[in-house]
Amino acid sequence: MFKDYITLALNAVLRRRKRSILTLLGIIIGIAAVVSLITLGQGLKNSISGQFNALGSDKLIISAKGDSFSIGLSTDAVKITSDDLHIIQETQGVSHAAGWIYQSGKIEFNGNVRYYSVSGYPLNKEETTLLWQASNYKLLTGRLLEEGDTYKAMLGYSYTNPEIFGKALELGSKINIQGQDFKVVGFWDKTGSPQDDQGIIIPYQTYEELFNKHDQLGIIIAQVQSGENIDTVAERMTKELRKERKVSEGKEDFSIQTPKQLGAAFGTVIDMVQVVLIGIAAISLAVGGVGITNTMYTNVLERTREIGLLKAVGAKRKDIIIIFVLEAGLYGLVGGLIGLLLGTSFALIVEAAFHAAVGPLLDIQIDPYLLFGALAFTFILGCIAGITPARQASKLSPVEALRYD
Amino acid sequence: MTQAKPHPSTHAPKIMELQDVWKTYHLGDADLNVLQGINLHIKKGEFVAIIGPSGSGKSTLMNMVGLLDTPSRGQIIIENTNIAKLKEDELSKLRGKKIGFIFQQFNLIPTLTALENVMLPTIFQNMPKDERLKIATSLLTRVGLQDRLDHRPGQLSGGQQQRVAIARSLANNPEIILADEPTGNLDSTSGVAVMEMIQELHKEGKTIVLITHDPRLVKFATRVIHIQDGKVEKETVN
Numbered sequence: 001m002f003k004d005y006i007t008l009a010l011n012a013v014l015r016r017r018k019r020s021i022l023t024l025l026g027i028i029i030g031i032a033a034v035v036s037l038i039t040l041g042q043g044l045k046n047s048i049s050g051q052f053n054a055l056g057s058d059k060l061i062i063s064a065k066g067d068s069f070s071i072g073l074s075t076d077a078v079k080i081t082s083d084d085l086h087i088i089q090e091t092q093g094v095s096h097a098a099g100w101i102y103q104s105g106k107i108e109f110n111g112n113v114r115y116y117s118v119s120g121y122p123l124n125k126e127e128t129t130l131l132w133q134a135s136n137y138k139l140l141t142g143r144l145l146e147e148g149d150t151y152k153a154m155l156g157y158s159y160t161n162p163e164i165f166g167k168a169l170e171l172g173s174k175i176n177i178q179g180q181d182f183k184v185v186g187f188w189d190k191t192g193s194p195q196d197d198q199g200i201i202i203p204y205q206t207y208e209e210l211f212n213k214h215d216q217l218g219i220i221i222a223q224v225q226s227g228e229n230i231d232t233v234a235e236r237m238t239k240e241l242r243k244e245r246k247v248s249e250g251k252e253d254f255s256i257q258t259p260k261q262l263g264a265a266f267g268t269v270i271d272m273v274q275v276v277l278i279g280i281a282a283i284s285l286a287v288g289g290v291g292i293t294n295t296m297y298t299n300v301l302e303r304t305r306e307i308g309l310l311k312a313v314g315a316k317r318k319d320i321i322i323i324f325v326l327e328a329g330l331y332g333l334v335g336g337l338i339g340l341l342l343g344t345s346f347a348l349i350v351e352a353a354f355h356a357a358v359g360p361l362l363d364i365q366i367d368p369y370l371l372f373g374a375l376a377f378t379f380i381l382g383c384i385a386g387i388t389p390a391r392q393a394s395k396l397s398p399v400e401a402l403r404y405d
Numbered sequence: 406m407t408q409a410k411p412h413p414s415t416h417a418p419k420i421m422e423l424q425d426v427w428k429t430y431h432l433g434d435a436d437l438n439v440l441q442g443i444n445l446h447i448k449k450g451e452f453v454a455i456i457g458p459s460g461s462g463k464s465t466l467m468n469m470v471g472l473l474d475t476p477s478r479g480q481i482i483i484e485n486t487n488i489a490k491l492k493e494d495e496l497s498k499l500r501g502k503k504i505g506f507i508f509q510q511f512n513l514i515p516t517l518t519a520l521e522n523v524m525l526p527t528i529f530q531n532m533p534k535d536e537r538l539k540i541a542t543s544l545l546t547r548v549g550l551q552d553r554l555d556h557r558p559g560q561l562s563g564g565q566q567q568r569v570a571i572a573r574s575l576a577n578n579p580e581i582i583l584a585d586e587p588t589g590n591l592d593s594t595s596g597v598a599v600m601e602m603i604q605e606l607h608k609e610g611k612t613i614v615l616i617t618h619d620p621r622l623v624k625f626a627t628r629v630i631h632i633q634d635g636k637v638e639k640e641t642v643n
Contacts, residue, residue: 004524015516305512306512308512309508309514311473312473313501313506313526313529313576314497314500315497316494317493317497319529398473399473
């Protein structure tokens with residue numbers, strides 16, 4: 001019997017397609033927005049946590065105090081120095097550690113001037129390798145910096161195409177950094193992060209001279225020995241650094257984080273942005289619900305005679321309510337389905353565009369729970385929107401309804 | 406085909422009885438008595454025509470006989486139950502089971518096929534689907550529309566639509582077929598065909614109540630009740 005009610009309701013929706021589509025615009029836009037936002041947000045979170053996890057769960061990141069977004073951008077007042085690096089290297093449970101520094105520099109090539117991030121890396125093989133792992137860089141062509149290098153530079157993937165300077169750089173090219181010529185010795189592969197892809201690495205000592213920054217580090221990465229508990233090592237390191245930097249507990253001017261914590265911090269921010277955006281999309285859904293109510297009132301009015309006929313052939317109030325609520329629910333469901341298709345397609349298009357433009361920074365997975373949840377939600381939203389019109393329909397007197405023109 | 410039928414058995418049981426039925430509408434300060442103490446009964450197997458000019462109250466009377474409305478005063482008795490006391494839903498249930506409607510406007514649902522329209526009354530009686538399909542198909546075959554099952558009302562002529570409506574009126578195998586100006590929207594040829602079909606049903610034992618203002622149709626009936634000013638003016642037996 002229920003199936004017959006659905007047939008009746010579905011028939012009504014499908015027979016009035018133009019009105020149906022107009023009615024459903026709000027729901028379609030709302031669901032498309034919610035689905036694409038959640039999918040894209042989740043994709044971004046996946047790839048970010050993936051990148052942080054790629055750093056490994058056995059590394060600690062030490063920087064001057066600040067939130068997770070200003071890591072490395074230590075003010076002059078609070079510095080991380082080679083003394084700190086030394087303490088960290090000596091901390092029990094740390095196998096080795098390395099630090100680097102970076103800041104924006106003036107880059108000149110092919111007659112064009114640009115400003116990009118320049119990093120100073122240590123030349124010791126073990127330290128360089130650790131930093132490369134932590135940055136998730138992979139050699140594309142050429143070689144890494146080695147002991148003895150001075151005015152040699154490694155460049156990110158972006159420099160291998162002509163977009164930046166109107167001419168691609170090659171191994172052996174001369175690039176001017178802060179007024180000093182450097183010879184390009186290697187490139188690293190696409191990382192997915194535009195900032196990393198536009199990065200430049202030069203030897204640490206050369207960096208000190210070039211930027212006149214002495215004995216200063218931005219970030220230190222510490223490799224924890226296998227078998228050691230990373231939290232215990234972090235605690236030990238905190239104590240040592242407190243002693244060396246002469247700060248009391250709770251007033252630390254440095255922070256020690258695991259890649260996981262950093263990833264989680266980014267995740268929280270993405271969540272917050274998502275909540276706001278979904279809140280905005282929810283307005284569209286509410287408007288969509290009102291649209292369904294409105295259309296159902298029109299339908300009830302338009303089909304007054306039909307309702308009279310249904311009652312004449314034995315339909316009870318309850319039957320009429322079910323038929324019209326189902327019809328409204330189906331409006332919602334159809335809107336949800338279209339919205340879902342649009343939202344998912346949009347997310348996939350954005351992912352593809354991202355991959356083409358900057359690399360695998362988005363890792364989208366279609367969540368079956370989200371799809372099912374969206375459909376269930378729109379169906380229920382439609383049903384709720386249909387309750388008042390359906391009740392009105394059920395209350396029509398059969399005599400009046402049959403007489404209605 | 407209009408030859409006098411044998412007088413309907415005076416011993417046939419009454420299947421519906423109206424006792425002193427009044428219907429009063431309140432229009433502002435004035436009360437309008439559309440029905441003024443109607444007394445009539447319908448016996449099983451009768452073909453009763455209720456005839457009267459427009460404004461005589463025959464439509465209101467049809468609503469009473471069709472259980473679509475309840476009287477302001479008086480009783481309507483079906484199976485020893487006074488339906489004036491029933492709630493709306495109980496009335497719907499009884500109506501669906503006991504009465505098949507044929508309307509002047511056909512009142513088919515435009516979005517449903519002929520078959521679905523005929524099946525409609527059975528939905529509300531919880532009849533199993535395959536049984537309903539069988540019944541609806543055989544009823545449409547009976548009215549000569551076996552090759553129009555999937556047509557929607559808009560694709561059918563007026564006469565065909567009314568035949569679908571006749572099939573629908575029979576879907577729940579009701580005791581009474583209530584035909585309200587069934588030929589009013591049809592050309593004369595289709596009208597005659599429809600009336601012959603209704604007469605056929607009567608011959609098979611259905612009780613027919615025909616409401617009309619058209620004196621040409623009363624020849625089909627076994628008994629004619631003339632309504633004037635909300636009262637039974639006279640009764641004639643054909």
